[in-house]
Amino acid sequence: MAKRTRIIEGTWNCTSCDTRDIPARLRNCPSCNNPREETGQESEFEFGDVDAASGKAQREGVTDEKALSASGAGADWFCDYCGASNRGDTPLCRNCRAERSATSRALVAEPEPSDAPPPPPAKKGSSRKWLYVGLVLLAVFMCFFWGSRTHDVTGKVVATEWTRTVHRESFQRVSKTGWRDELSTTSPRMPVNGQGEVPGVENIRDCTRRQRGTRQVADGTERVCSTKTREVQCGTEEKCTRQKLGNGYMKEVCEDVPKYCDESYEDCRTQTRYRSEPVYDLSCTYDTYAWKEVDVREQSGNDSSPRWPELPVGRNDRLRREEKYLVRIQYEDDGVQKHELEPKSEAEFLSWKNGQSVSLQVSNLGTVSDVAHAP
Ligand SMILES: [Zn+2]
Ligand SMILES: [Zn+2]
Numbered sequence: 001m002a003k004r005t006r007i008i009e010g011t012w013n014c015t016s017c018d019t020r021d022i023p024a025r026l027r028n029c030p031s032c033n034n035p036r037e038e039t040g041q042e043s044e045f046e047f048g049d050v051d052a053a054s055g056k057a058q059r060e061g062v063t064d065e066k067a068l069s070a071s072g073a074g075a076d077w078f079c080d081y082c083g084a085s086n087r088g089d090t091p092l093c094r095n096c097r098a099e100r101s102a103t104s105r106a107l108v109a110e111p112e113p114s115d116a117p118p119p120p121p122a123k124k125g126s127s128r129k130w131l132y133v134g135l136v137l138l139a140v141f142m143c144f145f146w147g148s149r150t151h152d153v154t155g156k157v158v159a160t161e162w163t164r165t166v167h168r169e170s171f172q173r174v175s176k177t178g179w180r181d182e183l184s185t186t187s188p189r190m191p192v193n194g195q196g197e198v199p200g201v202e203n204i205r206d207c208t209r210r211q212r213g214t215r216q217v218a219d220g221t222e223r224v225c226s227t228k229t230r231e232v233q234c235g236t237e238e239k240c241t242r243q244k245l246g247n248g249y250m251k252e253v254c255e256d257v258p259k260y261c262d263e264s265y266e267d268c269r270t271q272t273r274y275r276s277e278p279v280y281d282l283s284c285t286y287d288t289y290a291w292k293e294v295d296v297r298e299q300s301g302n303d304s305s306p307r308w309p310e311l312p313v314g315r316n317d318r319l320r321r322e323e324k325y326l327v328r329i330q331y332e333d334d335g336v337q338k339h340e341l342e343p344k345s346e347a348e349f350l351s352w353k354n355g356q357s358v359s360l361q362v363s364n365l366g367t368v369s370d371v372a373h374a375p
Helices: 065-071 126-148 346-350
Strands: 003-009 150-179 202-244 249-301 317-332 336-341 357-363 368-373
Touching: 003 065, 065 249, 317 346, 317 357, 336 368
Parallel strands: none
Antiparallel strands: 003 249, 150 249, 150 317, 150 357, 202 249, 317 336, 357 368
16 A cells, blocks of 8 residues: 655744744744744644544645655754754754753654554543442442341240151052053062062053154255344445654555455355154053052150151051151341241250240341250
8 A cells, every 4th residue: 555645844932022933944923033943832743633534634735845855854952041942953052152062852753653553542431330339349248248247145935846647559550551662560579568569561461552652754955044243345435544754744555455445245054954854653551559648647746755646557458657856946136026936856846845944046138047055
């Protein structure tokens, strides 16, 4: 890509008489004839607006011999004696004829801009956003911390309850259905004292074809399309870099670089189509044995001697037992509060006596984390 170079002339403001926008080529103020100096920001030049997208200066470039010569003379220096600005390539002050010394102050030209693109500007407000997120997290943490702090309170057992249930199950002959290939005839065995039983498979009969499942079968092909997006070059756009030369002139280099746009397109593929097809198999009826619940009895009480309900056991029977215990506790913590314990065993249940004092650990949010017998 061809590069286009322009020289832009800056302007300065006279601090002696307040004349503004004096072209850089004039080293003396056209109104008061004072020389341009370093003081009063007289040598900090204005170059006008710059287009944000391309970086191109809005001001016209200069092409005349005098301006081009001045722009190529290097950075200005300032006279030690009279303070006047001088061309970088002259050894004597044009104002007082003093020589440029090793200590003469000079403007500094900007370095040649590199081809690397400038880093993206940091998003404003992003750090503030993170500050808010941090504060919210801290608040949540503080609440959680406060809520999980515990304190000890004293309470009392106000009731104890027990419930005991006995289920009587009988090993009985039943009919079931099953897939033929999963059945083989085996003899049943009856339980002894409720265990050691074998269900068995007997009298396999009435086999019929029934659907057992489905399978996927290839059935031709189909076109499948989806809309996708890709980046394509769509012409070019002008990009410019600028370099202040330290003498009231600025060098601008512009070039046309490829521009990329999003383009949507149809992405199509041919793929195999499938249809589902039923799969049939033989289903049969057979005889076997299974545990069936035939009776249930429940007993409950508020005393401290839990008992099992009576239930007679037949020859092919077994008993299944369930026990449930509940201890109700009341305590004073910002009003009367209730808590329930569910002991797992009879021994644990019997350790809690009605009217007994207990100590509880309660969090600030009201959750009970521990209950112990009061010392
Ligand atoms: Zn002036
Ligand atoms: Zn001088």
